[in-house]
Amino acid sequence: MKVPVIVTLSTSPIVAAGLSAVIRAASTIQGATVVEADEASVVKIVAERRADIVVGDNWVLDAAMVKALREAAGGNLAAVALSWSVLPENVAGNYDAVVSIFDTPDSIAATLDKCMPKPDEESRKELSPREKDVIIGVVKGLSNKEIADRLNVSTHTVMTHRRNIAAKLQIHSPAGLTIYAIVSHLVNLDEVKDTITI
Numbered sequence: 001m002k003v004p005v006i007v008t009l010s011t012s013p014i015v016a017a018g019l020s021a022v023i024r025a026a027s028t029i030q031g032a033t034v035v036e037a038d039e040a041s042v043v044k045i046v047a048e049r050r051a052d053i054v055v056g057d058n059w060v061l062d063a064a065m066v067k068a069l070r071e072a073a074g075g076n077l078a079a080v081a082l083s084w085s086v087l088p089e090n091v092a093g094n095y096d097a098v099v100s101i102f103d104t105p106d107s108i109a110a111t112l113d114k115c116m117p118k119p120d121e122e123s124r125k126e127l128s129p130r131e132k133d134v135i136i137g138v139v140k141g142l143s144n145k146e147i148a149d150r151l152n153v154s155t156h157t158v159m160t161h162r163r164n165i166a167a168k169l170q171i172h173s174p175a176g177l178t179i180y181a182i183v184s185h186l187v188n189l190d191e192v193k194d195t196i197t198i
Contacts, residue, residue: 004031004053006035007035007037008020010056010060022108026109043068046077052078052115053116054066054069054079055082056079058081061079080099080115081098083098084101097114127168130161133151134165135181136186
């Protein structure tokens with residue numbers, strides 16, 4: 001299981017250090033890796049460390065920054081605003097959760113714990129090697145029977161894999177799977193260019 005990664009982002013080094021200490025001490029999220037970032041390094045850190053949560057001052061962690069960080073993380077990132085005052089509802093809606101600088105350590109830890117990906121959620125999103133093989137077959141334009149023959153499984157098994165893939169990735173079309181396979185480097189564009197129609 002992946003160790004959770006929490007990135008803190010604050011314009012105040014004292015607040016960043018205090019927030020990191022609170023997170024590290026929380027019994028509900030012990031074992032998490034806590035990384036302090038600044039505005040210049042946060043996107044790179046989130047991408048490289050595969051962060052699960054970013055907690056940051058709401059004026060630094062604005063809507064544009066949240067969008068950039070989620071893209072860097074591949075979409076699976078919880079954004080938590082660290083508020084120094086009451087946030088208007090339309091601003092608070094940009095985040096998965098909001099904690100206040102005045103909250104107790106237990107309250108902050110409880111909020112972050114709710115934003116943590118659960119182990120079963122992580123495993124459900126990861127494709128098995130066999131599911132990747134099925135995607136490659138679909139992308140290459142093979143029928144379920146042809147995929148089954150190549151993988152030495154039943155057609156029913158291939159259909160089950162395709163349902164699981166659709167549930168995990170929320171992609172329900174061969175065109176969407178093609179884009180996913182190319183971006184994820186499951187196939188090379190040259191391998192499938194003959195099957196792509198415009």
